[in-house]
Amino acid sequence: MNDDNLKQEIKLDNKAIDKIKIENLNFSYINKAGENKFKRLIKIPFIVPKKSTLKGLKLCIHKDTGSKYFWLSFWFNSKSDYYSIGKFTDVFRITEVEDKLLPIVRSHTNDKGHWVRNPNIIERENERVILIYIDII
Numbered sequence: 512m513n514d515d516n517l518k519q520e521i522k523l524d525n526k527a528i529d530k531i532k533i534e535n536l537n538f539s540y541i542n543k544a545g546e547n548k549f550k551r552l553i554k555i556p557f558i559v560p561k562k563s564t565l566k567g568l569k570l571c572i573h574k575d576t577g578s579k580y581f582w583l584s585f586w587f588n589s590k591s592d593y594y595s596i597g598k599f600t601d602v603f604r605i606t607e608v609e610d611k612l613l614p615i616v617r618s619h620t621n622d623k624g625h626w627v628r629n630p631n632i633i634e635r636e637n638e639r640v641i642l643i644y645i646d647i648i
Contacts, residue, residue, distance in 0.1 A: 521570065523557040525604050528570060531555075533577035550574065554582065562624065564616040565609065570599070581608050587626040594630045 559565040567584040579599035619628040
């Protein structure tokens with residue numbers, strides 16, 4: 512996959528993700544000053560239907576480790592943000608992403624599909640409540 516291919520989407524399929532090899536990816540780019548720079552990671556969007564709960568799902572590949580993560584890009588309060596869903600492994604695949612993402616999207620979006628709650632903030636608040644509860648005991 513070269514730099515031109517990175518601008519394209521990939522099929523939402525375990526085999527398509529498995530086929531992506533870090534040695535075939537181009538992490539370099541030329542900045543506005545004409546200098547050659549390197550990205551720490553590459554985000555490749557998946558081909559999903561527009562009205563799908565998977566809209567905004569991307570595969571994030573880290574240059575240093577070659578690890579592949581699922582990220583969900585979304586807009587909340589007129590700002591772009593992302594939610595890390597999990598690392599692509601032999602156990603955590605597309606089916607697990609769908610199972611984890613469906614309740615999050617349903618509880619954090621309105622009928623029009625607009626994000627009304629930020630899953631990152633809710634997750635932090637839930638962790639804080641659990642930690643406070645443990646301290647009391």
